[in-house]
Amino acid sequence: MTKTGQQHLASLRDDRSIYIDGAKVEDVTSHRAFRNVAQSVAGLFDFAGDASRRDLMTFETETGGRANRIWQLPTSYADLVERRRALEAWTAIHGGFLGRAPDHVASCISGMRMGLPVFEGYDPARAAALEAYYRYARDNDLYLTYVIINPQADRSKNAAEQADPFLTAGVVDRDAQGITIRGAKMLATGGVVANEVFVTTIQPMQPGEERYAVSFAIPMNSKGLKMLSRKSYEAQADSIFDNPLASRYDENDAVLFFDDVKVPWDRVFIDGSVEMCQKQFHATPAHVYQNYQAMIRLKVKLQFLMGIAHRTTQTNGITQFPQVRETLGQLAAEAAMVDAFVNAMEAKGTRAGPYFVPDRHMLYSAQVLTQQMYPKILNSLRELAGGGMIMLPSSIADFANPEIAAMIEKTQQSPAANSHDRVKFYKLAWDAVGSEFGSRHHQYEMFYAGATFVTKGHSFRTYDWGKAGGIVQSMLDSYDLNTKSAA
Numbered sequence: 001m002t003k004t005g006q007q008h009l010a011s012l013r014d015d016r017s018i019y020i021d022g023a024k025v026e027d028v029t030s031h032r033a034f035r036n037v038a039q040s041v042a043g044l045f046d047f048a049g050d051a052s053r054r055d056l057m058t059f060e061t062e063t064g065g066r067a068n069r070i071w072q073l074p075t076s077y078a079d080l081v082e083r084r085r086a087l088e089a090w091t092a093i094h095g096g097f098l099g100r101a102p103d104h105v106a107s108c109i110s111g112m113r114m115g116l117p118v119f120e121g122y123d124p125a126r127a128a129a130l131e132a133y134y135r136y137a138r139d140n141d142l143y144l145t146y147v148i149i150n151p152q153a154d155r156s157k158n159a160a161e162q163a164d165p166f167l168t169a170g171v172v173d174r175d176a177q178g179i180t181i182r183g184a185k186m187l188a189t190g191g192v193v194a195n196e197v198f199v200t201t202i203q204p205m206q207p208g209e210e211r212y213a214v215s216f217a218i219p220m221n222s223k224g225l226k227m228l229s230r231k232s233y234e235a236q237a238d239s240i241f242d243n244p245l246a247s248r249y250d251e252n253d254a255v256l257f258f259d260d261v262k263v264p265w266d267r268v269f270i271d272g273s274v275e276m277c278q279k280q281f282h283a284t285p286a287h288v289y290q291n292y293q294a295m296i297r298l299k300v301k302l303q304f305l306m307g308i309a310h311r312t313t314q315t316n317g318i319t320q321f322p323q324v325r326e327t328l329g330q331l332a333a334e335a336a337m338v339d340a341f342v343n344a345m346e347a348k349g350t351r352a353g354p355y356f357v358p359d360r361h362m363l364y365s366a367q368v369l370t371q372q373m374y375p376k377i378l379n380s381l382r383e384l385a386g387g388g389m390i391m392l393p394s395s396i397a398d399f400a401n402p403e404i405a406a407m408i409e410k411t412q413q414s415p416a417a418n419s420h421d422r423v424k425f426y427k428l429a430w431d432a433v434g435s436e437f438g439s440r441h442h443q444y445e446m447f448y449a450g451a452t453f454v455t456k457g458h459s460f461r462t463y464d465w466g467k468a469g470g471i472v473q474s475m476l477d478s479y480d481l482n483t484k485s486a487a
């Protein structure tokens with residue numbers, strides 16, 4: 001079943017341990033650093049659960065109930081497209097600025113579930129735990145985050161070689177009830193407003209790192225689990241008008257500390273297998289399915305940024321300038337390229353048992369190119385705006401002072417908007433592009449899929465080099481030393 005926004009907010013009042021600015025957070029739904037993003041996430045669940053969107057946002061499960069489409073396991077091209085339309089509708093609410101909205105890790109767990117035979121080949125008991133957990137998360141409409149990378153520390157050494165063997169979260173004990181985890185993992189993006197966390201390692205591991213080769217899911221209020229939040233951009237945003245994105249969509253990032261956290265066996269999917277930690281992502285549809293969701297989100301986000309670009313030129317009265325139209329044409333082509341990649345992932349999709357999943361190489365190609373493209377798009381937006389995004393009133397309070405408001409009226413002129421609307425728009429544009437919140441998104445879009453050598457490596461491994469080489473060989477075979485030109 002789908003849950004309401006109020007039900008989700010209630011689920012967050014669970015005495016979880018979140019620390020920010022030197023203190024523990026008593027209630028994430030009312031704390032000034034997190035309350036607005038909590039409401040934004042609640043709004044997503046209300047949107048999905050609205051009866052008028054039943055067919056768009058939910059699907060029928062094998063038990064005859066309805067579940068959020070974020071958990072759907074498509075069995076056809078049509079299913080995949082139908083699910084994508086639901087994700088697009090959800091993403092449009094936040095303009096793509098919730099990078100770890102509930103649909104992301106749901107896609108990861110769903111992809112693992114589609115690869116259940118891989119887990120069964122590893123350990124039938126762990127496979128049964130995964131299948132049961134997928135159903136539990138789906139049927140309770142859980143919001144999951146994940147932590148899948150290790151603290152950076154000394155990056156020349158692996159987790160087992162660090163000075164502290166429990167810098168990285170690993171198994172400290174096993175018994176009949178489960179495993180006990182000690183150490184840290186990152187980055188729990190969205191963790192402050194999530195219900196549970198999926199914990200594993202996506203980075204390649206070596207023999208000797210079996211202690212860290214685990215995969216499990218636990219509630220965010222598990223005993224001994226602590227979240228250390230980064231600086232909150234929401235807390236620094238005094239009004240929605242001045243920071244319309246940061247004030248509502250700062251999903252936050254956090255380091256998770258596992259202070260001897262007990263994980264029951266029915267929540268453990270991998271224990272001690274370096275090989276299986278990689279297989280859970282790349283031998284199942286998980287890695288493709290989760291990043292396909294990320295590309296849908298980015299597609300919508302770029303549409304939002306295209307709207308910013310075009311509105312900027314209208315606000316400044318420069319849309320008809322040839323050089324401006326050239327810039328807009330370039331931006332439009334780049335945004336359309338991502339749209340095309342998403343459609344190509346679906347059109348070239350393949351079977352994974354009974355399921356229909358997106359094409360791997362189309363996905364990895366999109367990741368490689370968008371990592372390079374996102375910074376360029378932001379730079380183009382800056383060039384189009386010039387000083388418009390900088391020379392703005394200090395805050396909404398300026399409008400309340402008649403003397404200052406008169407100066408704003410005179411200096412914030414536009415052929416397309418009054419002074420209030422011009423300031424409102426440019427505050428939004430700056431929050432998306434140049435504020436601390438916008439800069440965090442700049443960094444996020446460049447690295448959420450991994451360093452560039454990682455995405456390029458995925459592209460290299462999944463391209464059909466044999467077909468390309470076959471075309472070359474056919475051409476080579478069509479002539480030789482004795483081949484003569486036609487008379």
